Amino acid sequence: MxxxxxxSSSPRHRKLRGAALLPYLLSLPSLLVTVGIFIPFVTxxxxxxxxxxxxxxxxxRFIWFGNYVAFLSDAQFWQMVAxxxxxxxxxxxxxxxxxxxxxxxxxxxxxxxxxxxxxLILPLMVAPAIAALMWKLMTNPSFGILNYLLTLIxxxxxxxxxxxxxxxxxxxxxxxxxxxxxxxxxxxxxxxxLPRQPxxxxxxxxxxxxxVFFRITLPMLLPYILTAVLFRMLDSIQQFDIIYAMxxxxxxxxxxxxxxxxxxxAFTFTNIGRSAAILMVLWAITFALxxxxxxxxxxxxxxxxxxx
Amino acid sequence: MSPFRxxxxxxxxxxxxxxxxxxxxxxxxxxxxxxxxFSSPPSLFFKPTLQNYAALISGHLETGTGTLDVDYMxxxxxxxxxxxxxxxxxxxxxxxxxxxFARFKFRLGENIAFTLLSFRFAPPLLVLLxxxxxxQDLGLYDTYGGLIWVYQLITLPLILxxxxxxxxxxxxxxxxxxxxxxxxxxxxxxxxxxxxxxxGIAAAALLAFIFAWNNFIFALILGSSAVQPxxxxxxxxxxxxxxxxxxxxxxxxxxILPTLVLALYTQRYLVEGLxxxxxxx
Numbered sequence: 063m064x065x066x067x068x069x070s071s072s073p074r075h076r077k078l079r080g081a082a083l084l085p086y087l088l089s090l091p092s093l094l095v096t097v098g099i100f101i102p103f104v105t106x107x108x109x110x111x112x113x114x115x116x117x118x119x120x121x122x123r124f125i126w127f128g129n130y131v132a133f134l135s136d137a138q139f140w141q142m143v144a145x146x147x148x149x150x151x152x153x154x155x156x157x158x159x160x161x162x163x164x165x166x167x168x169x170x171x172x173x174x175x176x177x178x179x180x181x182l183i184l185p186l187m188v189a190p191a192i193a194a195l196m197w198k199l200m201t202n203p204s205f206g207i208l209n210y211l212l213t214l215i216x217x218x219x220x221x222x223x224x225x226x227x228x229x230x231x232x233x234x235x236x237x238x239x240x241x242x243x244x245x246x247x248x249x250x251x252x253x254x255x256l257p258r259q260p261x262x263x264x265x266x267x268x269x270x271x272x273x274v275f276f277r278i279t280l281p282m283l284l285p286y287i288l289t290a291v292l293f294r295m296l297d298s299i300q301q302f303d304i305i306y307a308m309x310x311x312x313x314x315x316x317x318x319x320x321x322x323x324x325x326x327x328a329f330t331f332t333n334i335g336r337s338a339a340i341l342m343v344l345w346a347i348t349f350a351l352x353x354x355x356x357x358x359x360x361x362x363x364x365x366x367x368x369x370x
Numbered sequence: 371m372s373p374f375r376x377x378x379x380x381x382x383x384x385x386x387x388x389x390x391x392x393x394x395x396x397x398x399x400x401x402x403x404x405x406x407x408f409s410s411p412p413s414l415f416f417k418p419t420l421q422n423y424a425a426l427i428s429g430h431l432e433t434g435t436g437t438l439d440v441d442y443m444x445x446x447x448x449x450x451x452x453x454x455x456x457x458x459x460x461x462x463x464x465x466x467x468x469x470x471f472a473r474f475k476f477r478l479g480e481n482i483a484f485t486l487l488s489f490r491f492a493p494p495l496l497v498l499l500x501x502x503x504x505x506q507d508l509g510l511y512d513t514y515g516g517l518i519w520v521y522q523l524i525t526l527p528l529i530l531x532x533x534x535x536x537x538x539x540x541x542x543x544x545x546x547x548x549x550x551x552x553x554x555x556x557x558x559x560x561x562x563x564x565x566x567x568x569x570g571i572a573a574a575a576l577l578a579f580i581f582a583w584n585n586f587i588f589a590l591i592l593g594s595s596a597v598q599p600x601x602x603x604x605x606x607x608x609x610x611x612x613x614x615x616x617x618x619x620x621x622x623x624x625x626i627l628p629t630l631v632l633a634l635y636t637q638r639y640l641v642e643g644l645x646x647x648x649x650x651x
Contacts, residue, residue, distance in 0.1 A: 085470035085476040088467055089467040089470045091462075091463045091466075091467070092463045092464055092467040092482075092526060092530065093485070093486070095459075095463055095519065095522050095526070096485070096486055096522060096526065098519070099523060101504075102497045102500035102501045102504060103492070106499055106500050109499070109500065164385055167378065167385070174382065178386060181386060182385075183633050183634070184389070184633065185389050185392075186644075187626070187629045187630055188393070188626050188630075189585075189600075190586070191586040191602075192584075192622055192625050192626055195608050195622055199399065199615065199619060200392060200395060200396075205410075210410070210411060239388070239392065244644060247640065247641050247644070248641060248644070248649055251641045255649070289649075293645070300493050302494075302587055303601075307586070307605055320493070321493060321494075321495050324495050324499075325495060328499055337495075337499060338499060341493055344493045345493055352491035352492075356487065359645075362645075366649055
């Protein structure tokens with residue numbers, strides 16, 4: 063009796079096991095290729111615990127959290143945190159307000175709006191580093207078109223990215239130019255996916271437009287807004303391309319955000335230990351943000367799949 | 371409502387100007403001589419010249435102090451090779467994985483999928499800093515292969531998550547029926563699943579291409595000018611002294627033209643791709 067049961071279940075069991083292995087086999091190559099990237103990550107974590115300067119290799123040794131402890135009393139570090147936060151918050155807030163406004167403007171489908179939709183994609187497809195160079199030409203002191211426009215309203219010799227007072231505003235402007243369309247097209251897709259009934263009911267009842275916006279549109283759009291904001295926040299706190307291409311962190315240390323500072327520490331000052339410690343702090347921030355984002359994103363993705 | 375109605379065309383014009391004017395202006399500049407660029411006030415009526423592009427293509431740039439040899443065409447070729455190579459590798463690796471994640475509920479599956487996704491959000495320098503040292507030991511520094519490998523951090527998550535969505539949307543019934551006819555698993559995947567997901571795969575590939583093309587930091591750190599793409603090459607251009615501004619503008623135009631054209635093609639899938647499938651376009 064037992065033997066019969068065993069022999070009859072055995073082939074099915076084998077088949078099941080074969081099928082169970084298949085997904086692993088299919089996803090293994092992807093994993094292997096990216097696992098290679100895990101090793102440097104661990105290495106970076108170890109570097110961050112060392113005194114490690116390529117210029118003085120003999121002095122290399124473990125100092126545990128020495129690099130991190132040094133940050134606490136390091137004005138340069140806190141300046142970097144402040145600039146990075148200012149950049150991230152400014153870009154995300156401006157892009158959200160502008161992006162939402164434009165999405166509402168383009169909500170109804172029409173020939174003009176469809177054209178604008180396509181036009182908005184273009185800045186988003188320009189490499190951020192190239193966008194920074196484009197704006198650098200536009201703000202060039204001797205022929206930049208923006209300087210010319212400023213002289214028309216009586217402002218002469220505006221410093222743009224080379225003046226300490228306006229450097230942050232200038233790189234934020236470039237970021238806004240590149241990434242506002244991202245928020246717009248995401249929110250536009252969100253707006254168009256909203257159910258119609260609440261709006262029709264509100265129109266029948268003669269509810270004023272501002273009330274509809276704050277009590278119906280905004281709450282229903284909130285999941286899309288949160289996803290967009292977290293996504294942008296994640297990118298913005300790590301911004302490198304725009305700032306590096308435009309000013310390399312200057313003037314002075316006015317635009318020394320996390321990754322620019324870490325880049326200069328490692329590749330100009332050969333201070334690998336300090337650079338790695340800066341990057342680990344940044345990683346901790348992005349890890350927390352990305353966990354929040356992924357939860358949001360999963361909920362939205364499930365909804366998008368259900369709607370489709 | 372009516373003041374807003376009146377304001378609306380004006381606002382649209384403002385939005386259009388802000389987002390399109392920089393591209394328009396740089397394109398104009400690329401057809402100007404330095405004399406026209408420096409003319410004040412700036413004028414739309416100038417005699418267009420192709421000499422900026424001609425100089426870039428020939429690689430010999432006339433500057434105030436003599437001829438400068440800049441092989442910008444090589445940067446363009448590098449961009450093409452790196453972006454296309456990365457996308458092809460990502461497709462080979464990512465499409466089967468995407469199918470596995472969509473069709474099979476398997477232990478570790480979601481974990482693997484999220485590990486791959488999480489790379490999208492980690493600071494790139496964190497990985498690049500040790501890699502720069504490793505790559506020199508491994509002989510991968512300054513090679514296309516090394517860069518294409520690292521570019522997987524950008525292209526693979528994108529392709530994996532978008533294509534996964536398309537596989538999930540496609541009905542399993544057709545595949546099941548085909549399998550009942552006695553066809554192997556691989557044949558079902560190749561003949562049924564992939565053709566059904568083809569629009570998604572194509573869109574994901576084009577988007578991944580655009581993102582790889584636009585990358586800046588990887589090649590800045592892991593390669594010299596021999597393998598560097600246009601994004602890094604253009605920066606060297608603008609910091610070198612004596613290069614005509616029209617030539618810089620032409621270089622920028624050449625670097626953005628391919629992605630802009632591709633973007634117009636993929637615009638329908640763009641929302642979905644940018645949000646990794648969180649929002650349908």
